[in-house]
Amino acid sequence: MLPTGLMSTRVHASASCCRTVASSQQFTFLRHLSTSQPSTARLPYFHRQLTKKDKLPEAGTTPNSLTPLLTPPPPPRPSTTPKTSATSDTILSKRQTFKSITPSAQLMHDIRVQGLGSKAESWSFDKSSRGNKTIRPWDKKLPEEEWKQLQKERRLPAKQVWFEQRTSKVVEKEQVKFPGMRFVAGAASMKSVPKEEQLLKLVRPDYFQDLAEIEQLLTEAEEGKAGAGSADGTPRLSMSAVEIQNLRDRKRAKEHEIKDSTLPEIAIVGRSNVGKSTMLNTLTESPNTARVSSKPGLTRQLNFYRCGDKFAVVDMPGYGFAFAKEEDKVAWKELVCSAFCSSISQFGFWDRVNKKSLLIIIFFAHRLVQIEDYLGTRKSLRRIYVMIDARHGLKVADKEFLTMMGATCSKKFQVVLTKCDLVSPPDLARTYMVVQEELKKSFKNAMTDRILMVSSYTGAGMNTLRKDMLSACKQDILVRERERPKSTLR
Numbered sequence: 449m450l451p452t453g454l455m456s457t458r459v460h461a462s463a464s465c466c467r468t469v470a471s472s473q474q475f476t477f478l479r480h481l482s483t484s485q486p487s488t489a490r491l492p493y494f495h496r497q498l499t500k501k502d503k504l505p506e507a508g509t510t511p512n513s514l515t516p517l518l519t520p521p522p523p524p525r526p527s528t529t530p531k532t533s534a535t536s537d538t539i540l541s542k543r544q545t546f547k548s549i550t551p552s553a554q555l556m557h558d559i560r561v562q563g564l565g566s567k568a569e570s571w572s573f574d575k576s577s578r579g580n581k582t583i584r585p586w587d588k589k590l591p592e593e594e595w596k597q598l599q600k601e602r603r604l605p606a607k608q609v610w611f612e613q614r615t616s617k618v619v620e621k622e623q624v625k626f627p628g629m630r631f632v633a634g635a636a637s638m639k640s641v642p643k644e645e646q647l648l649k650l651v652r653p654d655y656f657q658d659l660a661e662i663e664q665l666l667t668e669a670e671e672g673k674a675g676a677g678s679a680d681g682t683p684r685l686s687m688s689a690v691e692i693q694n695l696r697d698r699k700r701a702k703e704h705e706i707k708d709s710t711l712p713e714i715a716i717v718g719r720s721n722v723g724k725s726t727m728l729n730t731l732t733e734s735p736n737t738a739r740v741s742s743k744p745g746l747t748r749q750l751n752f753y754r755c756g757d758k759f760a761v762v763d764m765p766g767y768g769f770a771f772a773k774e775e776d777k778v779a780w781k782e783l784v785c786s787a788f789c790s791s792i793s794q795f796g797f798w799d800r801v802n803k804k805s806l807l808i809i810i811f812f813a814h815r816l817v818q819i820e821d822y823l824g825t826r827k828s829l830r831r832i833y834v835m836i837d838a839r840h841g842l843k844v845a846d847k848e849f850l851t852m853m854g855a856t857c858s859k860k861f862q863v864v865l866t867k868c869d870l871v872s873p874p875d876l877a878r879t880y881m882v883v884q885e886e887l888k889k890s891f892k893n894a895m896t897d898r899i900l901m902v903s904s905y906t907g908a909g910m911n912t913l914r915k916d917m918l919s920a921c922k923q924d925i926l927v928r929e930r931e932r933p934k935s936t937l938r
């Protein structure tokens with residue numbers, strides 16, 4: 449278990465300044481030390497200029513246009529402004545401040561034990577004929593005694609849990625392997641971005657049969673070929689407009705029924721490219737569950753993955769313009785602001801913003817509406833997992849999204865730090881503490897007792913995440929202990 453509160457933090461303000469062991473509140477203050485300095489300290493020159501302007505003319509001196517010519521030029525500003533060493537030293541860069549945080553021993557221990565962090569893989573070496581090979585504890589089959597001994601020494605998690613494995617059969621078309629449960633999302637259907645109907649199919653395949661029949665009838669009716677597919681081969685009369693309308697209504701009702709599923713759901717949200725889909729693949733131990741790309745924006749719809757009759761995981765499209773070009777960002781912002789103020793035609797947007805930008809903004813706006821709609825209205829939603837890149841912590845896009853989510857949705861959310869294999873353990877611990885502090889300060893719906901950390905590449909932290917997901921859905925199907933999961937990425 450990870451520590452609940454923020455541990456005491458030592459901040460090295462500077463080489464000359466004092467070393468402070470700060471409490472959580474002090475830590476927050478000191479972290480923003482550079483911005484909380486008085487303006488004189490940060491901008492001495494401009495401050496002087498401003499105070500000069502504000503000064504009233506002295507008594508007896510009248511303002512004269514010639515005065516500047518007659519009065520001797522002001523003495524040149526001393527080039528060596530008495531920069532107080534304390535001032536320059538106390539202005540810490542963001543990076544310095546970050547590095548000055550001392551992670552707690554407990555947090556470091558948890559990170560090491562879970563195998564998180566970039567150096568976590570080098571546990572031991574095996575000198576073979578091919579050279580040195582890194583052996584991780586979960587690579588070798590440890591004898592029971594040795595395993596227990598390691599657990600005693602707290603070098604391994606006290607309890608490693610796994611889903612019950614019901615079948616070890618090769619994955620079939622319609623069943624993606626999920627340890628212990630049948631995953632109904634079809635690996636084949638996920639190869640291309642599925643249409644809405646296909647997504648619905650992923651939620652409730654049995655419901656979908658009826659819908660398919662209705663759709664078939666509708667297409668036939670619309671094409672004027674009703675009866676062509678009747679069982680006895682006798683042609684039927686073509687449908688009237690009222691009958692077609694009835695069919696449409698039935699279709700809509702069916703879709704609603706599917707959409708308002710009562711199956712507990714877990715939503716995975718996060719910035720584009722943060723690793724949501726990859727995490728789902730590692731969770732399911734199948735590289736084909738969701739499509740993954742190094743380019744942001746691959747997942748474009750809400751993808752429902754049903755986990756037997758237990759719960760469903762919803763992989764969401766990413767938010768944020770993390771990888772957009774600067775000019776595109778400006779164009780989007782401009783467009784969004786102005787679109788709220790007035791109609792497009794009035795402002796002549798087509799002339800000012802290129803069409804590509806417009807399409808992109810519509811694309812992102814549509815996504816946000818989609819996500820917001822889902823999170824705000826879905827009754828069966830049990831928990832939201834917000835993915836944050838462990839290398840960057842909370843970014844502006846994340847904060848904006850969480851604020852928006854706080855306004856529309858009262859559900860609790862759990863933050864998960866992803867890509868933990870790319871960060872060194874101390875930096876990971878620091879990010880953990882900074883994110884936890886920020887969440888405590890600004891987001892009341894955040895679950896701040898602990899933040900989960902995972903790496904989809906090494907599989908580290910996945911068991912904890914699985915446990916958390918199951919407890920969110922009130923499932924108690926954790927029965928079998930197992931070693932660390934294998935990574936799905938080669």
Ligand SMILES: Nc1nc2c(ncn2[C@@H]2O[C@H](COP(=O)(O)OP(=O)(O)OP(=O)(O)O)[C@@H](O)[C@H]2O)c(=O)[nH]1
Binds near residue numbers: 723725745764
């Ligand atoms: N090193 C490392 N890379 C990762 C990890 N997880 C994902 N990636 C990489 O990050 C990139 C993006 O992964 P995706 O899973 O497609 O990201 P996403 O959040 O689903 O992106 P969108 O669908 O665009 O919202 C891929 O190139 C992955 O290989 C991880 O744990 N470690």
Ligand SMILES: [Mg+2]
Binds near residue numbers: 724725739740764
């Ligand atoms: Mg994705």
